Amino acid sequence: MITAADRALESGIETVDEFFDGVFAPLDAWLPRLSEQLRQQLRGGPMSGAQLAALVEPEAHAILDASDRPLYGAGYCASESVVSEGNPLAWWQGPERSLLASSTFGPGQAAIDLVRLEWYRVPLATGERHVAGPFVDYLCSNEITITSSIPVMLDGGFAGVVCADVLVSSLEGVLLPSVAELPEATLVNAGGRVVVSSDPGYETGDRFAGGGLDSLDDSVRVARSSRYPFALVAPR
Numbered sequence: 001m002i003t004a005a006d007r008a009l010e011s012g013i014e015t016v017d018e019f020f021d022g023v024f025a026p027l028d029a030w031l032p033r034l035s036e037q038l039r040q041q042l043r044g045g046p047m048s049g050a051q052l053a054a055l056v057e058p059e060a061h062a063i064l065d066a067s068d069r070p071l072y073g074a075g076y077c078a079s080e081s082v083v084s085e086g087n088p089l090a091w092w093q094g095p096e097r098s099l100l101a102s103s104t105f106g107p108g109q110a111a112i113d114l115v116r117l118e119w120y121r122v123p124l125a126t127g128e129r130h131v132a133g134p135f136v137d138y139l140c141s142n143e144i145t146i147t148s149s150i151p152v153m154l155d156g157g158f159a160g161v162v163c164a165d166v167l168v169s170s171l172e173g174v175l176l177p178s179v180a181e182l183p184e185a186t187l188v189n190a191g192g193r194v195v196v197s198s199d200p201g202y203e204t205g206d207r208f209a210g211g212g213l214d215s216l217d218d219s220v221r222v223a224r225s226s227r228y229p230f231a232l233v234a235p236r
Contacts, residue, residue: 004181005181005182005221005234006221006223008178008181008182008185009182009185009221009222009223009232009233009234010223011178012175012178012182012185012187012223012232013223013224013225013230013231013232015174015175015178016175016187016225016228016230016232017225017226017227017228019069019171019174019175020131020148020227020228021227022067022068022069023067023069023071023148023164023166024129024148024150024164026063026066026067026074026164027063027074027148027150027162027163027164028150030059030063030162031150031152031162033059034056034059034076034152034162035152035153035154035159037055038055038082038152038154038159039154039155041055042082042154045084046080046081046082046083046084047078047082047083047084048083048084048085048086049083049085049086049087049088049090050086052076052078052082052083052086052087052088052090053087053090053099055090056075056076056090057090057092057099060074060075060076060090060091060092061092061097063164064092064097065097067164069164069166070166070167070170070173070174071164071165071166072093072094072140072141072143072145072165072166072167072170073091073092073093073094073100073140073141073163073164073165074091074092074093074162074163074164074165075089075090075091075092075100075162075163076089076090076091076152076160076161076162076163077089077090077091077114077120077160077161077163078090078159078160079158079159079160081157081159082159082160088114088160089114089139091140091163093140093141093165094141100139100140117132117139118130118132118133118135118147119132119133119147119148119149119161119163120149120160120161122149123149123150123151123158123161124151124158124161127151127153127158128151129148129149129150129151130148130149131146131147131148131149131228131229131230132146132147132148132149133145133146133147133168133189133195134146134168134189134193134194134195134204134205135205136205137165140165141165141167143167143168143169144167144168144169144204144205145165145166145167145168146165146166146168146171146195147163147164147165148163148164148165148166149161149162149163150162150163168195168196168204171195171196172196175187175196176196176198182198182234183198183199184197184198184199184201184234184235185197185198185199185232185233185234186198186199186202186208186232186233186234187230187231187232187233188208188210188212188213188216188230188231188232188233189212189213189229189230190212190213190229190230191212192207192208192210192211192212192213192215193205193206193207193208194206194207194208195230208233210233213229213230213231216231216233219235219236220233220234220235220236221233221234221235221236
């Protein structure tokens with residue numbers, strides 16, 4: 001028997017799917033244009049970070065200005081085959097649309113190995129789009145963030161990822177009203193981390209007691225996303 005609680009969970013996860021569909025939509029639209037620009041630019045060999053930033057800036061600004069989702073940042077992180085020197089991350093963020101000018105944590109600290117970050121590493125390994133987080137984004141915003149990324153493929157080779165960031169605080173404003181009648185609903189990612197929750201016992205980033213998506217059982221109500229690594233969970 002389908003209960004009101006089950007319907008509320010299904011409605012909530014549909015809201016999540018629609019939200020991330022809207023995050024990915026401008027990245028999908030940008031991808032073929034970026035790929036063609038890169039092919040033309042790379043005929044003369046790899047670019048510098050400054051050349052990459054000049055190439056990417058108009059589209060990144062357009063995505064941030066036109067998206068109907070509360071995007072915090074957007075841009076392109078190039079592979080070594082595309083950028084030979086300088087910053088491979090052409091990224092703009094915040095209300096001021098500021099350029100992230102360095103891929104380091106701060107003065108005197110070592111450069112970040114971007115290849116080790118989930119939003120880059122997983123598309124590189126799988127060739128598929130990915131949603132990473134929640135995590136504290138020390139590279140860009142210093143806020144709890146979810147990054148959606150799509151691999152850029154040039155002539156069959158991996159050339160980096162296009163990405164967009166959403167702050168979890170923005171996602172809370174979208175999701176929580178849709179599950180208001182479920183005071184203990186929790187959005188969980190594939191690794192069993194809490195994304196957002198109406199349960200006062202959970203905060204973003206906590207480990208969910210029921211485990212990851214593969215561990216959830218009949219002791220809880222579950223509505224699973226059909227497209228993204230999330231499930232909305234509530235006690236029975």
